[in-house]
Amino acid sequence: MTSQPIVDSDALMFDLAPVSLWIEDFSDVKALFEQWQNQGVDDIETFLLANPERVRQCSQSIRILKVNQKTLSLFGARDLNHLMVSLSLVMRDDTFKSHVSELSQLWSGKTSFSSHTVNYTLQGERLDVQLHGRVLPGYEDSWKRVMISIEDVTERESARRRLAVSENYAFGLFAHSPVSLWVEDFGGVKRLIDEVRAQGVEDFRVFTDVHAEFVERCMSEIRVLDVNARTLDLFGAPDKQTLLLSLSDIFRDEMGPHFREQLIDLWEGRLFQQREVVNYALDGTKLHLLLQFSVLPGHERDWSQVQVALTDITARKKAEAYLEFLGTHDVLTRIYNRAFFVDELNRMERRRKSSHPVTIIIADLNGLKAANDQRGHNAGDALLRRAGEVFTSLVEKPATVARVGGDEFAVILPLTDATGGDTVLATLAELIELNNQYYTDTALTMSVGIATSADDEKLEEVVKRADIQMLHAKRGYYEQPGRDRRSRTSRNL
Incomplete structure (x- = not known):
C-alpha cells in the first residue's frame, strides 16, 4: 500500500470519531478486477485462494489516504507514516481469508463489505476486529474513496474463548463487562419457528410479510434470564426488576423490523448475528447500539440460552450524522x-x-x-x-x-x-x-x-x-x- 495526501474539510470531526476510520483508494483494485473479468474469471474467491500472490497484489494496490487519531492509538502508531511502514506487523496471519472475503463482496457488485478478522498492534498485541467498508457516495464508478471503520472487539472475543475454559471466569466477565450483556431464553421462539417449518413454509420472509403478528408473538416468547450491571447503567434502570418491567419502553418503534430480520437469520441457521439497532433508555433517550446475538455453546438445539451484547455506538452515529450534515x-x-x-x-x-x-x-x-x-x-x-x-x-x-x-x-x-x-x-x-x-x-x-x-x-x-x-x-x-x-x-x- 502507498500513501498520498487528501484534503478533508471535515478533518476535525474525522479525527475525533470514536472508532478507527480509514480513507482508502481502491481504484487500482477495481482496475485489477476489470482485467481479471476480461480474462474470464467468474469465481473470484477460488481465483484468489489458488494463488496468494493475487491477494497481495490487491492489497498492495490499495492506497491509504488518511486515518484518524483513534486508528493511531488503537494500533500504537506515532503517525500515519509509522503505521504505513509497519503494516506487515498489523495485518498478518489471520487476515488473509478475511481479505479474500472483503474482495469477494466488492467483486459481487456490492458497494459495502464487512469481515471479522485479527490484527495486531505495533507492540505485537492481538486485536480481534470487526471491519466495515463502504464506497463513498459519488465514487461508485471509480472506488477512489472508500471509508473503512474498524471496531476493536477483542474483549468480546476473548470472553468467548475463555468461556470454554472457565465457566466461573466467564460469569465474572459477564457481571463486570463494560458492554451491556443479556442472557435470554429463545426456546419459545424456536418452538414457534419449528411449527411454521413443519407446516411446509419455505419462504419465511414472505410468511412474516403476510403474518406480521407472528413477529410480535415471537417477541412475547423471549424470556430474559439475566443482565449485567452495564445494562442497568446503559438503560438508566435502578435494578433488574425495574428494567424487566419496562421492556416495552426499551424495545419499541424501530426495533420491530430489526427483530424480524433477526428471526429470518435464525430461520436460515445463523446462530451468531450482529446488526445496528435503536433502543430507548427509561428516560426516553434514543440509543444507537451494535447488537451481537449468539446462541451459547451447548444450546444450539433448543436456543434455551442466548447471549445478546449491546455496544453503545450513539457517539459514533452522532459523529456520522454531523459529518453528513456538514456535507449538505x-x-x-x-x-x-x-x-x-x-x-x-x-x-x-x-x-x-x-x-x-x-x-x-x-x-x-x-x-x-x-x-x-x-x-x-x-x-x-x-x-x-x-x-x-x-x-x-x-x-x-x-x-x-x-x-x-x-x-x-x-x-x-x-x-x-x-x-x-x-x-x-x-x-x-x-x-x-x-x-x-x-x-x-x-x-x-x-x-x-x-x-x-x-x-x-x-x-x-x-x-x-x-x-x-x-x-x-x-x-x-x-x-x-x-x-x-x-x-x-x-x-x-
Missing part, C-alpha cells in the same frame, strides 16, 4: 449549502413533470462588507445568521433554501408559477420587516431577483435570469436612495 448544510446559517442546491436543481431537472413550473429566487444580503469592515466579522456573521432565520421561516418542503455564496442565498420553489413566486417575495419582505423589529442596531436588507421556468427551459438558465435581476436590484440599492418594490426587474427588501 452551511454551518453558520444552518440552511442548505451550494452543493445541495446544485444537486436539488439536478433532481428537479430529472423530475420535470412532477416539479415544473419552478420559480427561483436569488437574494443578496445588502451591506455585509460594510458590517464586516466597520463592526468586525462577528457583526457580519450575525447578519448572515439573521438571514438564515428568515429563510428558514420562509418556506417548507418541497421548497428549498440554500446559502450559495458568501452573502448570496437561493430559494427553489417547485410547482410555483410567477404569481406564486411574488407571493413568496411578499412573505419574505414581511419576515425581514419582522426580523428588523427584534434587531434594531443593524437593518437586514436584501437585493432579490426572481424568475419562473418556461417550457423546456433549463433551470440553470432560470437561475441566471434571477441572478441578473438580483444584480440590477443590487446596483439600484447602492445608486438610488428610492427603491420601487413593485418593479419585477429591480427588487430590494
Whole structure:
C-alpha cells in the first residue's frame, strides 16, 4: 500500500470519531478486477485462494489516504507514516481469508463489505476486529474513496474463548463487562419457528410479510434470564426488576423490523448475528447500539440460552450524522449549502413533470462588507445568521433554501408559477420587516431577483435570469436612495 495526501474539510470531526476510520483508494483494485473479468474469471474467491500472490497484489494496490487519531492509538502508531511502514506487523496471519472475503463482496457488485478478522498492534498485541467498508457516495464508478471503520472487539472475543475454559471466569466477565450483556431464553421462539417449518413454509420472509403478528408473538416468547450491571447503567434502570418491567419502553418503534430480520437469520441457521439497532433508555433517550446475538455453546438445539451484547455506538452515529450534515448544510446559517442546491436543481431537472413550473429566487444580503469592515466579522456573521432565520421561516418542503455564496442565498420553489413566486417575495419582505423589529442596531436588507421556468427551459438558465435581476436590484440599492418594490426587474427588501 502507498500513501498520498487528501484534503478533508471535515478533518476535525474525522479525527475525533470514536472508532478507527480509514480513507482508502481502491481504484487500482477495481482496475485489477476489470482485467481479471476480461480474462474470464467468474469465481473470484477460488481465483484468489489458488494463488496468494493475487491477494497481495490487491492489497498492495490499495492506497491509504488518511486515518484518524483513534486508528493511531488503537494500533500504537506515532503517525500515519509509522503505521504505513509497519503494516506487515498489523495485518498478518489471520487476515488473509478475511481479505479474500472483503474482495469477494466488492467483486459481487456490492458497494459495502464487512469481515471479522485479527490484527495486531505495533507492540505485537492481538486485536480481534470487526471491519466495515463502504464506497463513498459519488465514487461508485471509480472506488477512489472508500471509508473503512474498524471496531476493536477483542474483549468480546476473548470472553468467548475463555468461556470454554472457565465457566466461573466467564460469569465474572459477564457481571463486570463494560458492554451491556443479556442472557435470554429463545426456546419459545424456536418452538414457534419449528411449527411454521413443519407446516411446509419455505419462504419465511414472505410468511412474516403476510403474518406480521407472528413477529410480535415471537417477541412475547423471549424470556430474559439475566443482565449485567452495564445494562442497568446503559438503560438508566435502578435494578433488574425495574428494567424487566419496562421492556416495552426499551424495545419499541424501530426495533420491530430489526427483530424480524433477526428471526429470518435464525430461520436460515445463523446462530451468531450482529446488526445496528435503536433502543430507548427509561428516560426516553434514543440509543444507537451494535447488537451481537449468539446462541451459547451447548444450546444450539433448543436456543434455551442466548447471549445478546449491546455496544453503545450513539457517539459514533452522532459523529456520522454531523459529518453528513456538514456535507449538505452551511454551518453558520444552518440552511442548505451550494452543493445541495446544485444537486436539488439536478433532481428537479430529472423530475420535470412532477416539479415544473419552478420559480427561483436569488437574494443578496445588502451591506455585509460594510458590517464586516466597520463592526468586525462577528457583526457580519450575525447578519448572515439573521438571514438564515428568515429563510428558514420562509418556506417548507418541497421548497428549498440554500446559502450559495458568501452573502448570496437561493430559494427553489417547485410547482410555483410567477404569481406564486411574488407571493413568496411578499412573505419574505414581511419576515425581514419582522426580523428588523427584534434587531434594531443593524437593518437586514436584501437585493432579490426572481424568475419562473418556461417550457423546456433549463433551470440553470432560470437561475441566471434571477441572478441578473438580483444584480440590477443590487446596483439600484447602492445608486438610488428610492427603491420601487413593485418593479419585477429591480427588487430590494
